Amino acid sequence: MAVQGDFSLIRLEDGVLNVTLAPPTSIQGWSIVWTLQKRFGYTDAPIAVRSCASGFYGTSGISLVDAGQGRFAVTIRGSDTSGLNFGNYAQSAVRTDSGYRTVLTDGYLELGAGIG
Numbered sequence: 001m002a003v004q005g006d007f008s009l010i011r012l013e014d015g016v017l018n019v020t021l022a023p024p025t026s027i028q029g030w031s032i033v034w035t036l037q038k039r040f041g042y043t044d045a046p047i048a049v050r051s052c053a054s055g056f057y058g059t060s061g062i063s064l065v066d067a068g069q070g071r072f073a074v075t076i077r078g079s080d081t082s083g084l085n086f087g088n089y090a091q092s093a094v095r096t097d098s099g100y101r102t103v104l105t106d107g108y109l110e111l112g113a114g115i116g
Helices: none
Strands: 007-010 016-022 032-037 050-054 062-066 071-074 087-095 101-113
Touching: 007 016, 016 101, 032 071, 050 062, 050 071
Parallel strands: 007 101
Antiparallel strands: 016 071, 032 050, 032 087, 062 071, 087 101
């Protein structure tokens, strides 16, 4: 079910990662955690973490766009990328409900420089 989710972002700019599960799967009531790390398998604290728990959609950076079709959005703030070097960073969203640990999306965030 994991969806490859590579995307680009300019350092210090806000952005949104839109995720659509394939095949479409209801995520109503799921707990989801998204992390941004230096690389996959990195054991230090993540650079950024967003979460969504049943009944609290969007309060921690993940908003359900269409729960019935498995669509959600992760908000990334410019402050999350402050001080980071340009390059690729690992990102993933995981279902974390008790009894489940399912990777929903993973891929790379390419952090680039703006023009000017």
